Amino acid sequence: MENNQPSFYEEVRGKGISRKEFLKFCTAMAAMLGLETSGIGQIVKALETKPRLPVIWFHFQECTCCSESFIRASHPLVASIILDKISLDYQETLMAASGVQAEEAYKTVMAKYPGQYIVMVEGSIPTENEAYCCIGGRSAYQILNEAVANAKAVVAWGNCASAGCVQAASPNPTGAKPVHKVISGKPVINVQGCPPIADVMAGVVVHLLTFDRIPQLDGMGRPKSFYSRRVHDTCYRRANFDAGLFVESFDDEGAKRGYCLFKMGCKGPVTYNSCGIIKWNDGISYPIQSGHPCIGCAEAGFWDNGPFYQHLPGVKGFGIETTADKIGVGLGVTAAVGMAGHAIMTNVRKHREITNTPEPASETQTNKE
């Protein structure tokens, strides 16, 4: 990548950020990525020397909450890593250019840096009818596939791009699909969450920049450094769970004491994210800390696994409030009634076997067949 662009370090120094601030940022990033101490040096070096990363950032079927999350990152360097360092060549929400110039911006990147640029995507892609999401007269599907063809890697921001989110929820009228289902042949990093945590987004970018390769991913394509542990397993209320202390309703004594929200439908036990560790808004809080159960926004299909305030999801075809337990009890009662009926029938119809009375001649014959 031949480039006369200033490095990230030069850029942030130019903006009046001290070297000490810069190093603090690098250290924080290394810690979040789970790197050993030597990793800090690698990040420092990468940010000091490497030229900017060419990035095309698409918005398809989404609400821009991923961008919102990112630009609201508390640490100024977190925001600038995206806004300055990778200096988005194309980002519909934030760029000044529009119309033809905007289109040109990303086409220039594709022509100038084949195999080097990163495609970042917010939003799902409609497949039922591609026309549901069109930009500049072309469908999201076309735009994405064209851009991905020569990309180095693809970053899917948020639940929409990673799993379809609300657009893909039943009945999914637009046939919305996540990025990894509509492209092939390129690594896709699913940065899950609705939205993902800003620091996690920055961490992924820093990783790409520092090591020049995609981070280690889990079975669902999410970076292991941020998504290998359940919200439940890192929850500060976990002690209450193990102790069997549960909130029974939102205004009870348990809620005031900060007991576990498991029975309020908390999806922490089935959700992999870093909310419990990194938290939100400069580490101020996260949903559970604010007294609200986790809704599992970093998991595929979380809209269809509702209700949010119920431990078990509703069973499809039985109504949203019907859980497996209700069906199970119903089947159990049915079985009990069936058995009682069968027992009565046995006493009537198997009377001979029970009392050992010899069978009439005609029946004996049929039995010898």
Place this chain on the structure above:
Amino acid sequence: MRSRTIPMREVFVWELPVRLYHWINALCILSLCITGYLIGAPLAIVNGTEAYYNYWFGTVRFIHFVSAFLFFFNFLFRIYWGFSGNEFSRWYNFIPYKRSQWREMLNVIKVDVLQITHKPIDSIGHNALASFIYFITFLIFLVQCLTGFGMYAAMSKAFLPKLFAWVVPLFGGDMHVRQVHHILMWSFIIFALLHVYLVFYHDYIERRGVTSSMIGGWKFVEEDVVERHNLDFKEKGDN
């Protein structure tokens, strides 16, 4: 005094490993269903205290996990025994791949379920319908082990649970895995109800000592049934 005189033979049906498997399995299922249900719908038995003083829910989960490991290895052992045990415990009893098995299943439905005919069923071990249902329960055991260890994998560093890390991505997330694991728990409960009822039923009607056979291993079987069975078994050869 009422009595009957019919020629009966004692037949050794369930070997000790099969009986041990059965009772370990029964205890595991009992423990897993109780603790499993509690994990899904915990009782509010403590309240108004600090977490520091209690650990009952952690203990419930611990019992669930220990029972699960025991259940899993017991299940593996039973599969092994299906290839090395006696003719009544062998794998081929459970998979209905022969016409005669399907025919017997139909007969069992007619005789014991609908009770429209009364021809006694000749089988000495499990009848064909029972065997087939056990085969389905084995498949459910398998899915239950997969989903259970799949959920366990994320919080374990141990070798065995780690082998199941692929399960969660296959199902598309922990939520689906938990739902399947929970629904299948009910199949165990319903199975146990019917199983116990049917043991009572068969002992009541046939008086072959089916209940105690799972304790001592021996069944009383009518002489002609045994003769016929031996004949069939010789004809079939040692396939």
